[in-house]
Each structure stands twice: as structure tokens, then as C-alpha cells.
Amino acid sequence: MEEPEEFWAEQARQLDWFKTWDSVLQWESPFARWFPGGQLNASYLCVDRHVKTWRRSKVAIYWEGEPGDTRVLSYATLYREVNRFADILKKIGIGKGDRVALYLPMIPELPIFMLACARIGAVHTVIFSGFSAQALADRVNDTQAKLLITADAGFRRGKPLPLKEICDQAVGLTPSVDKVIVVKRAGIPVTMKEGKDLWLHDLLDTAASSVKPEPMESCEPLYILYTSGTTGKPKGIVHGTGGYLVFNYSAYKWVFDIREESVYWCTADVGWVTGHSSIVYAPLAHGAAIVLYEGAPDYPTLDRWWDIIEKYGVTIFYTSPTAIRMFMRYGEEGPERHDLSSLELLGSVGEPINPEAWLWYYQNIGGERCPIVDTWWQTETGGIMISPAPGIECVPLKPGSATFPLPGVDAAVVDEQGKPVADEQRGHLVIRKPWPGMLLGIHGDPHRYERSYWSKFRGMFYTGDYAIRDKDGYYWILGRADEVLKVAGHRMGPAELEDAAISHPALAEAAVVGKADPIKGDNIVVFAILKQGFTPSPELRMELAEHMRRVVGPIATPDEVYFVASLPKTRSGKIMRRVLKAVASDEDIGDLTTLEDEASVEEVRKSYEELKRQL
Numbered sequence: 001m002e003e004p005e006e007f008w009a010e011q012a013r014q015l016d017w018f019k020t021w022d023s024v025l026q027w028e029s030p031f032a033r034w035f036p037g038g039q040l041n042a043s044y045l046c047v048d049r050h051v052k053t054w055r056r057s058k059v060a061i062y063w064e065g066e067p068g069d070t071r072v073l074s075y076a077t078l079y080r081e082v083n084r085f086a087d088i089l090k091k092i093g094i095g096k097g098d099r100v101a102l103y104l105p106m107i108p109e110l111p112i113f114m115l116a117c118a119r120i121g122a123v124h125t126v127i128f129s130g131f132s133a134q135a136l137a138d139r140v141n142d143t144q145a146k147l148l149i150t151a152d153a154g155f156r157r158g159k160p161l162p163l164k165e166i167c168d169q170a171v172g173l174t175p176s177v178d179k180v181i182v183v184k185r186a187g188i189p190v191t192m193k194e195g196k197d198l199w200l201h202d203l204l205d206t207a208a209s210s211v212k213p214e215p216m217e218s219c220e221p222l223y224i225l226y227t228s229g230t231t232g233k234p235k236g237i238v239h240g241t242g243g244y245l246v247f248n249y250s251a252y253k254w255v256f257d258i259r260e261e262s263v264y265w266c267t268a269d270v271g272w273v274t275g276h277s278s279i280v281y282a283p284l285a286h287g288a289a290i291v292l293y294e295g296a297p298d299y300p301t302l303d304r305w306w307d308i309i310e311k312y313g314v315t316i317f318y319t320s321p322t323a324i325r326m327f328m329r330y331g332e333e334g335p336e337r338h339d340l341s342s343l344e345l346l347g348s349v350g351e352p353i354n355p356e357a358w359l360w361y362y363q364n365i366g367g368e369r370c371p372i373v374d375t376w377w378q379t380e381t382g383g384i385m386i387s388p389a390p391g392i393e394c395v396p397l398k399p400g401s402a403t404f405p406l407p408g409v410d411a412a413v414v415d416e417q418g419k420p421v422a423d424e425q426r427g428h429l430v431i432r433k434p435w436p437g438m439l440l441g442i443h444g445d446p447h448r449y450e451r452s453y454w455s456k457f458r459g460m461f462y463t464g465d466y467a468i469r470d471k472d473g474y475y476w477i478l479g480r481a482d483e484v485l486k487v488a489g490h491r492m493g494p495a496e497l498e499d500a501a502i503s504h505p506a507l508a509e510a511a512v513v514g515k516a517d518p519i520k521g522d523n524i525v526v527f528a529i530l531k532q533g534f535t536p537s538p539e540l541r542m543e544l545a546e547h548m549r550r551v552v553g554p555i556a557t558p559d560e561v562y563f564v565a566s567l568p569k570t571r572s573g574k575i576m577r578r579v580l581k582a583v584a585s586d587e588d589i590g591d592l593t594t595l596e597d598e599a600s601v602e603e604v605r606k607s608y609e610e611l612k613r614q615l
């Protein structure tokens with residue numbers, strides 16, 4: 001912490017660079033440039049350097065399809081495929097800096113295309129395959145991607161999810177998309193538009209097997225990934241190349257204590273940041289053997305995950321608290337039926353893990369043998385920031401605490417004025433110094449970057465989370481301080497959900513808040529005002545839920561819908577979400593002395609009573 005630049009330079013030297021950096025950090029607050037002048041390539045780091053060693057015959061990916069089909073790719077095979085895919089991209093005119101949208105199921109082609117983009121300097125933007133046509137189109141339009149890559153379908157709970165069909169709807173709304181590459185996964189019939197849609201297997205027929213990796217300046221973008229904030233449309237978080245890879249390479253080693261013989265499985269979808277950093281870039285940069293699973297955790301039976309652990313001898317297992325709580329509800333019999341003795345280390349990510357779930361995980365999955373790394377981080381941080389780090393030092397764990405910031409991460413808990421709070425006091429979690437994994441910015445909107453992260457507290461990165469540091473210095477992350485929802489670990493912004501609701505013809509206005517759910521973190525609750533001529537009914541409620549599902553995707557399906565005559569608002573028209581939240585949760589409005597919005601205590605109380613009366 002005292003000499004961060006020397007420290008990070010030492011970490012950076014563990015990667016292969018085509019050219020060494022001119023300096024470690026150029027910090028023009030709030031914009032950081034890590035290792036400027038340095039040149040490297042992410043795909044070189046993840047494949048080329050391994051095939052020059054004995055690892056060429058090591059397993060890179062154990063892939064398990066939902067129907068039970070499998071594929072095993074060695075590093076040599078992965079290298080060959082990445083090169084061939086990169087050649088395809090080049091031949092259809094994709095070059096350095098071009099954006100490529102990936103809308104794919106969890107099949108090996110997804111990481112291969114990511115690495116192929118990285119190889120030629122194209123910027124990938126992976127869009128979660130659970131999003132619907134409109135959500136897909138919005139993201140593609142923001143990046144202005146020329147190429148969209150999809151599959152005929154992916155499998156989810158035994159059914160093919162028709163991704164190509166969804167793309168057909170989306171491309172009508174995305175003028176930038178010139179070509180669509182389609183992977184044949186499920187073998188379902190699809191419509192191929194002459195001159196626009198191309199089958200991957202046809203292109204592969206003539207693909208060259210060697211493409212030179214493009215030397216990328218350290219601060220050139222590697223990818224854009226969309227995530228939600230409180231207001232506005234989703235933000236395109238841009239990550240660079242050098243800093244991002246250095247940070248992830250180190251954090252991965254510290255947190256997962258990765259070894260040659262490890263078999264590592266992260267259950268996240270590649271469509272989220274966990275998939276980018278903790279399935280693709282960090283593990284492959286280390287030459288680790290990873291497991292990739294296509295489908296649902298409970299299909300065809302509740303034992304599917306435990307089967308996979310046993311089958312591949314998984315040693316490191318990384319999942320979300322929502323998944324753990326779901327399995328907890330189903331009982332111990334599932335894991336008990338399987339030999340999980342290969343496991344050595346467990347991980348948790350995406351939401352706060354409650355001590356009860358932590359203990360269940362520790363006892364029933366880890367056999368009271370495996371430490372749990374509770375890893376706190378965000379799309380914006382690029383990699384793990386606060387977590388136990390058994391690769392460096394073992395510390396006593398406390399169930400529910402992410403323990404300590406990783407080396408070089410200057411975290412703090414501060415009050416509304418940005419002053420550190422006393423131990424055991426709740427405050428805002430901030431990061432006081434730049435770190436190499438930090439986002440480069442928000443795609444196309446430097447002001448929003450500054451406003452979202454660097455304006456609440458001067459000179460400090462605002463995470464949007466509440467936290468407590470206890471008297472032993474352990475960090476306890478308490479959840480979001482802003483209005484962002486965490487639905488089964490997925491980050492959803494109220495604005496995107498409200499826009500989706502309001503696009504229903506019967507709605508005049510809508511507000512969305514999260515309500516605590518014992519399994520999936522937040523439930524989605526919609527308060528809606530109907531247009532004149534429409535009357536509330538159970539059918540309309542269902543229709544609205546279905547509509548939101550159609551517009552955004554299944555993760556946006558509301559759990560509760562209330563029709564109201566008015567919404568509680570401040571004088572300047574800002575929706576008082578805490579009032580909605582309290583009413584939805586059937587809780588008292590609570591302590592109003594620390595009111596952060598502009599309404600008076602009296603107004604808030606009045607709106608609370610008024611809303612309760614309406615329901």
C-alpha cells in the first residue's frame with residue numbers, strides 16, 4: 001500500500017508483454033491509465049504461452065452440455081480454435097477496435113470467440129443469453145457492433161431457447177449489425193438470411209489455423225459489459241487490457257490458490273463479469289483446467305451440480321449465495337449422495353452470504369474441510385477486491401464476512417461526508433486509490449463515469465454498497481446503498497425495469513423496488529398507475545408480468561404488482577422509493593432522522609400512510 005506502483009509493476013512482470021510499459025500509472029483523476037506504453041495481448045496470455053509448454057496437452061475446458069453431451073478441449077485445441085475463429089473474424093472484415101456482440105449460450109464457442117476478438121484487437125460485448133430482443137438490441141446499439149454472434153438455440157431445462165429467433169427480432173432494431181454468425185448447437189430450424197446470416201461451420205471450412213496476436217497498448221479496450229445503476233439505461237463498462245489482466249492474474253492466484261492440478265468450476269454465466277474474469281481471463285491466463293456447464297442447476301434432477309463435481313473431480317467450486325440457499329431448501333440428501341471429497345476450496349460471489357447459508361455450504365458441500373472465500377467485487381472493479389486470500393495467507397474466517405481487502409486495494413468505510421466511520425459503524429464502502437482492474441470508463445459517456453463513481457466523495461471511488469468494518473478489521477458487506485436490485489445475484493436497475501413496465505399500453509406510470517427474499521436476495525415489486533379507461537384486474541397483473549419478461553428477459557419477471565392511484569413523490573417529482581420499499585415489505589418507514597432525500601419527515605410519513613391505504 002505504501003509503494004503501490006512498485007508493487008503492481010512486480011505483479012505485471014509475471015505476464016508476458018510484447019513491450020514493457022513506459023510508466024506504471026498515469027492518474028488524472030478520475031481517469032487512470034495503467035501501464036501506458038506497454039503492449040500485450042489477452043489471447044496470447046491465455047493460450048499461446050501455454051502451448052509453448054507442457055500445458056499444450058493439459059485440459060483447458062471440460063464442457064458439459066445440459067443434455068449430457070460433453071467436450072474436452074486441451075490448451076492445444078483451444079489455441080487452434082481461437083486462431084481459426086480469429087481468422088473468420090478478420091475475413092469478414094472485423095479489425096482492431098471494432099465491437100462484436102456475443103449472444104451465446106454457455107458453450108465453448110463463447111470463450112473461444114471472446115479470445116478470438118481479443119486476438120485481433122476487436123472489443124467484445126457479451127450479452128447474457130437470458131435477455132430478450134429489446135434488451136439485446138439496446139446494448140448492441142449502444143456499442144454500434146458490426147457483428148453479432150449467436151447460436152440456433154441453447155438448452156435450458158430441457159428446452160431449446162431459440163436465440164437465433166430472438167436475434168432476428170433484435171437485428172430489425174440494430175442498423176449497425178452487418179453480419180450474424182450462427183453456431184449450430186441445438187439443431188433446431190432457423191431462418192438464415194442470405195448475405196447476412198452465416199453458419200459458423202461453413203466459415204470454419206476455410207479458416208486458417210494461425211493468426212498473429214495483435215499487440216495491444218495496455219489501455220486499449222478489451223471488452224464492454226453492460227450493468228445497471230440506479231438511474232438511466234444500463235452502463236457499458238469498459239475494461240482495458242494491461243491493468244485488467246495484471247489485476248485479475250494476481251487476485252486469482254491470491255484468492256483461489258490455483259495449482260496445476262486444480263479443477264476449477266465457477267457456475268456463473270459468462271454473460272456477467274464473474275464469467276469474464278473468473279471463468280475466462282484469470283483462470284486461462286493461469287493455464288488452469290476449468291469446467292463449463294451449459295444448463296440449469298436443477299436439471300434433469302436436483303443432483304446435477306453434485307454430479308458434475310464428482311465426475312470431473314472439481315477441487316475449487318465458486319458459486320452464488322442464491323444457489324446455495326436454493327439447495328439448502330432442498331436438503332442435504334442431494335450432496336450426501338455424491339462423493340464431493342475432491343473439493344478443497346469453496347467460493348461465494350454476487351451478494352452478501354448470510355451466516356446460515358455459509359455454514360450449510362461449509363458443512364454440506366465442503367465437508368467441514370474446505371475454507372470459503374467470500375469474494376466482494378463488482379463489474380466496475382474488474383476483479384476481486386475484498387476476500388480471504390489463502391494463496392497468500394490463511395486468516396480465521398467469519399461466516400458472512402468477506403474478511404480483508406486484497407493487497408494494493410485501499411478500501412474504507414466512510415460517512416456521508418466521506419470521513420472514515422468508527423469500527424462497527426455502518427457506512428459507504430469506498431476505494432481510495434486507483435487499482436489496475438478498475439474500469440476505463442463508461443462507453444461513450446465520460447461524464448456519467450465521473451458522476452456515477454467519483455462525485456459523491458471527492459477523490460474516492462463510490463461502490464454503492466454499505467459495509468461495516470468490525471473491531472478486528474474484517475469487512476462485512478451489507479448490500480446496496482443505492483436502489484440497484486440484486487435478483488438471484490443479477491444486478492438490475494429500477495430504471496430499466498420501469499421503462500419495460502411503462503411500455504405496456506395500459507400503464508401511465510410505474511416504480512420498481514426490491515423486496516428482501518430469503519432465497520434470491522431481492523424480489524421485484526412493481527407499483528403501477530393505470531391509464532384512464534383501464535381497471536386493475538388479476539389478468540392485467542399477469543399480462544404486465546409477462547410483458548416485462550418479454551421486454552427484458554425472464555430475470556425481469558416481477559414477483560408482485562400493485563396498482564395504485566398515485567406514487568409517493570418529493571416536491572421535485574422524485575419517487576420516494578424508501579416509502580415504496582417499506583410498504584412492499586410491510587415494514588414501518590423506520591428512522592427518518594437521517595433522511596437523504598429532499599422530502600420532509602412529515603411528507604414521507606404522509607405518503608407512506610396514503611400508499612398503505614391504497615393497497
Ligand code: PRX
Pocket residue numbers: 227272273274348349350351352353374375376377378379380402463464465477478479480489490491
Ligand atoms: O452489492 C454488491 C454485490 O454485487 C454488486 C456488484 O454486482 P455486479 O457488478 O453484478 O458483480 C457481481 C459479481 C462480482 C456489489 O456492489 N456483491 C458482489 N459480491 C459480493 C456482494 N455483496 C456481498 N458480498 C459479496 N461477496
